Amino acid sequence: MKRLGAVAALLLGLLVVASIVACGGGSDSSEDVGDAGGNGASGSTLRMVGNDPLTLDPALVTDAVSASYIVEIYSGLVTIGQDLKIAPDIAKSWDVSPDGRTYTFHLREDVVFQQTYRQVTAEDFKYSMERTANPDTVSTVAEAYLGDIVGVKEMINGTASEISGIEAVDDFTLRITIDDAKPYFIAKMACPTAFVVDKTQIEDDRRNWTKKPHGTGPYQVKQWKLGESLTLQANQRYYAGVPAVKTVEFVLSGGSRLTMYEDDEVDVAGVSVNDIERVLDSSDPLHSEYLSADMMSVSYLGFNTQKAPFDDPKVRQAFGMAVDREKIVEVVLKDMVPVAHSVLPPGLPGYNAGATVATFDPEKAKQLLAESSYGGPSGLPKVTLSQVGAGATAGDDTQAMVEMWKKNLGVEVEIQQTDQATFWQDLDKKSYQMFAAGWVMDYPDPEDILDILFNSKSHQNNTGYNNPEVDRLLIQARTEQDSSKRMALYQQAEELILADAPWIPLYYGRDHVVVKPYVKDFMLPPVVMPYLKYVTIDE
Amino acid sequence: MQGLLPYLVRRLLWVPVILLAVSFIAFAITRFGPGDPVRVAMGQYSDPVVLERVRHEEGLDKPLLQQYGIYVKNLAHGKLGESFTYRNRDVSEVIFPKIWVSARLGLVAMLIVFAVGVPLGVFAALRQGTWADPLSISTLLVFQSIPVLISVPLMQIVLVLKLHWLPAAGWGGILDTHIVMPALAISLPGIAGVARLTRATMLSVLREDYVRTARAKGLGEFTVITRHVVRNSLLPLVTVVGISLATLVEGAFFAEMLLGVPGIGQLAFQAVNGRDYNIILALILILTTTFIIASIAIDIAYTIIDPRVRYERREIG
Amino acid sequence: MASVDYVLGEDEVDRERPSRGPFALAMRRLLRKKIAVAALIFIGVFYFCGLFAPVVAPHSFTDQDLDAVLQGPSLAHPLGTDKLGRDLMSRVIWASRTTVVVTVATLVTGGLVLAVGLGLLAGYVGGRVDTAIMRLGDVFFALPGLPMLIMINATLGGRIRGMGWLQAMEDGLRINGFPDYVVVFGALSLFAWVGGARLIRSQVLALRETEYVTAAKAMGASTARIIVHHLLPNVANIVIVSLSVSLGAIAGTEIALSWFGVGVQPPNPSFGVMLYEGGNIRTLQANPHLLLVPGAVVAGLIFSFNLLGDALTDVLTPHAR
Secondary structure, eight states: OHHHHHHHHHHHHHHHHHHHHHHHOOTTOOOOOSOTTOOSOOSSEEEEEOOOOSOOOTTTOOSHHHHHHHHHHOOOSEEEOTTSSEEESSEEEEEEOTTSOEEEEEEOSOOBOTTTOOBOOHHHHHHHHHHHHOGGGOOSSHHHHHTTBTTHHHHHHTSOSSOTTEEEEETTEEEEEBSSOOTTHHHHTTSGGGOOOOHHHHHHOTTTGGGSOOOOSSEEEEEEETTTEEEEEEOTTOTTOOOSOOEEEEEOSOSOHHHHHHTTSOSEEEOOTTTHHHHHSTTSGGGGGEEEEEEEEEEEEEEOTTSTTTTSHHHHHHHHHTOOHHHIIIIISTTOSOBOOSSSOTTSTTOOTTOOOOOOOHHHHHHHHHHSTTOSGGGSOOEEEEEEOOGGGOOHHHHHHHHHHHHHHOOOEEEEEEOHHHHHHHHHTTOOSEEEEEEEOSSSSGGGTHHHHHOTTOTTOTTOOOOHHHHHHHHHHHHOOSHHHHHHHHHHHHHHHHHHOSEEEEEEEEEEEEEOTTEESOOOOSSSOOOGGGOEEOO | OTTHHHHHHHHHHHHHHHHHHHHHHHHHHHHHSSOOHHHHHHTTOOOHHHHHHHHHHTTTTSOHHHHHHHHHHHHHTTOOOBOSSSTTOBHHHHHHHHHHHHHHHHHHHHHHHHHHHHHHHHHHHHTBTBTHHHHHHHHHHHHHHSOHHHHHHHHIIIIIIITOOSOSSOOOOTTSGGGHHHHHHHHHHHHHHHHHHHHHHHHHHHTSHHHHHHHHTTOOHHHIIIIIIIHHHHHHHHHHHHHHHHHHHHHHHHHHHHHTOOSHHHHHHHHHHHTOHHHHHHHHHHHHHHHHHHHHHHHHHHHHHOHHHHHHHHHHO | OOOOOOOOOGGGSOSSSOOSHHHHHHHHHHHHOHHHHHHHHHHHHHHHHHHTHHHHOSSOTTOOOTTSTTOOSOSSSTTOBOTTOOBHHHHHHHHHHHHHHHHHHHIIIIIIIIIIHHHHHHHHHOHHHHHHHHHHHHHHHHSOHHHHHHHHHHHHHHHHHTOHHHHHHHHHHTOTTHHHHHHHHHHHHHHHHHHHHHHHHHHHHHHHTSHHHHHHHHTTOOHHHIIIIIIHHHHHHHHHHHHHHHHHHHHHHHHHHHHHTOSSOTTSOOHHHHHHHHHSHHHHHHOTHHHHHHHHHHHHHHHHHHHHHHHHHHHHOTTOO
C-alpha cells in the first residue's frame, strides 16, 4: 500500500515537472500565427501558407518551393520582371559582344549584403558561381544552369580551381564568356544558381549559414522553424526600394489552408477542386476575393517511343484521340485548368495559339489503332500508365482516361502508381510505356522545354523521342540571334513534335487563390520570380 | 527486490542487440528498395553523370554491409547523419524539434485518457445496475470505434467552421488552442478503453474481502473507495499504458497530417516518400528504443506494484 | 498495432482432461447475449458482401458516369456517386472485399501459420529454438508497426508487385490487383504473429507438464504427434478467440495503410482511400456522403468487433458477474 502511494506520487510529480518544462522551455514554442477567428493582418504583416524549403542555398536548389523563397531573399545579375521579361537587377546594364559570346555586366554600386551591409562587387559574383560549380558543394544543377559558361565543366570535374570564363574586370564590371552565341543564356542568369552569396558569412559558418543567410534580395530571413514557420522581414537596404509589406509569415505546418483562411488565420490560400464551385458562385462571400492566373507549366501524358506498343506513332495518336480532355477538365477538374493544345504554354515567348493537337474523335482513334502495326486492341501487349501518387491521392483524371480508353478503344490500361523517388528513377531508365508528368518552366524561354525534353541527345528526354529534323531545328535555334526567326524555328519544331505525338499535352497550369480584400497588388507568379515586393496591405 | 536486478540486466543486455537487428532490417529495406534520394533531390533535371558523381560522394555506391558499418560507427559517436532532403541539415536538428512536438501532443493525449477515463470507469462501476452504467459504456464504445481518420474531419466541421472555437490547423505549443483538437482526437479511443478496464477491475476489487472488511470496520464509503478500491484497480492500468502508447503513436500519425501538426508523423511520411534514408532510420531507431524502454519500465512497475507477479515471471520468462 | 493478442485467465485450460467442453459452453453463452449476436450479424453481412462482391454489387467499381458525378442518393444510386460518377454503394461493397481478403489472408498467414506454428514450436521444443523465436519476436514487437509497414510497402511494394510470378498468378487467378494484396498481407503478417505466438507458447508451457502429455510421451508418441493431437486442440479455443478479436485490429491497419496510400492500389477500391478522399474538410462540407457512407461502415465494423471482444471477455472470464 505504502509503496503504491509512493509510486503514484512519483508519477504525478514527473507529470507536473514535465508539463512545466514543456511550457516554459522548448526553443520552439512558436509565436501564435494569427488567432483563431481573430482580426486580420496586423499592420503590415502578410500571412501566407507554404511548405518548408528544402534548402536556402541557391547553389543547391532544385525544387520550385525552395526557389520561391530564394528569389525573395537573394538576387542576381538579372531577374524576371512583372511582364515576364528579363529585367536588370544587380546588373544595371550589360553589353553583348558582336559574336554573342561575351557578356559584360555593369553592376549597381548600391547593393549590400543583408545584416553586414558589406558592398557587393563583381568578385562576389565570381566567388558565388565558382562555389556552385565546386564539387565540394555537391550541387546537382550546376551543369544545367551554368554549363554554358566557359570553364564551368572543368571546374565541376575538378580539373580547374576557378572558372576561366568569369572575370571580375573591376569592382563593378563582370565579364562572362560562354561557349556559343546563345540568346537564352541571359534568362538562365535569372535563376537562383547564378545568384550572389556572401563569401564572408559562408566561410565563417559553413554549416549553418543558410538558416539566416545574408542575401541581397527584398526580404531577409528573420526566423525559420523547420516544419512550423518561416518569417521574412523587409530588407531596409534593398537597392530597388524597401518593400511595402514589412513582414511575411509563412505557416509551414500543413492542414486545411482554406479553412485557416476562412478562420482569418492566413491572408492568402489556395482553392482546390473541392471548393471551386463555391468560390465561383457570385453569391458566396469568397467570390470577390478570388484570383486566378495562368502558370507557365504543362501537364502531359508521355509515351516511350522506344517501347511497344508506343513505338508506332499511329498507336500514340489513337490513344490521344480516344481521350475527351475537354470533358475531363469540365467534369473532373471543374474547369480549373485550360486544356492544352500545344507543348509551349501560353505566356511563354514562342507560344503558338494556332498549334493544334488532334481532337477527341473516337471513331478515328479506333481506325488508327486498326491501321497500326499492331492491328487493333487485341494485338497490343499489356499497357500500363505510370504516375506519381500514393493510393489515396490517385489521379482522378487518369482514372477517367483509363475508362475512356476502355470504352472508346477497347484497350484495358492498368494504372501503376509509385512514389516520386521510384518514379523518377524508373523514368530515367525508360522502363515505362506511358506516364503522366508535368514540366514547370524555370525561365521564360522555349529552349527550357523543347530542347531539354525533345532533343534526342538530352538527358531529360524521357520519351526517347528521336527526330533528326527536330534536332536540327533545335540546335539551330540555340544560336539564332534574330528573335522572331528564333521563335519561328521553335514553332516549327513544336509542330513536328505535335504531329509525331510523343506526348498527349493535357492541360496548362493555372493557380487559384483567395486573397483577403486588404491585400493589394497580389500577383500569382507564372514562373518562380520575386513578387512579394509588389504587394501592399491596406490598413 | 531480489530477482529484479538480474532480470533487469538481462533485459537491458538484449536492447543493443535488438536495436542492431532493427536498424539493419530498416537499413537493408531502404537500400534494397527502389528509389534514390539523390535522384529525388535533383528534381526536374536529371543527369546520369551528375547522379553518379553525387552518389559516389555521399557514399551510396559502396556495398551494403560497408555502408551499414559506416552508419553504425557514426551512430556510436552519436551522429545520426545528414538529411538528404533538407540539404546540409543534421538529422538530429530536423528530428528533435518534431519529436518534441509529438511527445507533447502524446503526453497531453495520455493525460486526457487517464484523467477522463479513470473517473468515468469508477463512476460506471459504482453505478453498476443502474441505467448510467451500460449507457456510459456504450457511448464510450461508440467513441472508441470511430477511427481518427473520421473523427478529425467531423470535429473540424463542428468545432472550427461552425462554432469557431478552435483553430483549423497548425501548432502553438502545449498551452495553445492548436493542441486541443489533435489531442482530443487521439485520446478518444483510449478513454473508452481505459474506462472499461477501470470499471472491470474495480468491479472485481469491490468484491474482495478486504473491501467488505473495510466497510465492516465502519470506514466512510468515500474512504473505502479512494484508499482501497481505486488503488488496487490501478494495477492493470499500468499495462494499458504500454498498449496505449502504441495506439497513440498511430493515431498521432493521422492527426498530425490532418491537422498540420509539425510532428514526426508528417516527417515520417515525407521521409519515406523522399527516400531520406537517414531520417527514416533515425525515426525507426528512436521509436523502437522508446517502445523497448516503455515495456521494460512497465514490467518493472508491474513488479513493484504487485509482488506476486515477480515469481510468475521467473517461471515463464 | 495489429497483433494477435488477448489476455485470458490462466485457469481457462482444464489441466486434467483436455476437451472442447469449456469452449462449447462459452459459445452458447455468447450467443445468448443479444448484443453479441447483433455484432456478429453486422460482421457477417460485411464479410458476406466482401466475399460475394461481384454478385452483390450492382456496379463494378470502375463504372464511371461522367455525367452523374457527386450526386446524392437516388434510385439509380442509393448511396450517391463519387467524383467520377461511380456508384458509392458498389464501391463500398467492393472495398469490403479488399478488407476481407487482406484480413483473412493476414490471419491465415500471420495468425495461424506463423503464430500457432511458432508458438507451438517454441513452447514444446524449448531450449535454443525457444530463445531464438522469442528474441525474433522481441525484434518484431519492438519495431514500430505502422511506420515500418508504411516504409516496407512504400519501398519494397513496387518491386514485389513487379515480380513475374506474382503477375502470372494475377492473370491465372483472375484477381485484379493480386500482387497488391500479397504485399499488404505479407507485410501485415510479419507483425501480427508475435502476440499470438507468445500466448500460445505460454499455454503450451503449462500443458507440457500435465499428466496427459507425460503419459503420451511415455507411451512413445512422437513430438509431432503430441503437438498435433494433444496440444493443438487445447490451444484451439484460445486461438479462435484471439484471432477473432484481432480481426478488427488487422482490418483497422489495412485501412490505415491504404489511407497513407501504401495499401491496395487503385482502381481497386479500399476504405482507406475513400476515407482519405472524403475526409478532406472541403470535400466534407460540399459532399458529406463521400465520408459518411464509408465512415459509417468502418465505424460499424470496428464497433462490432469491439462488442464481440467485450462479449467474449464477459463470457470467458466467469468471475466478473
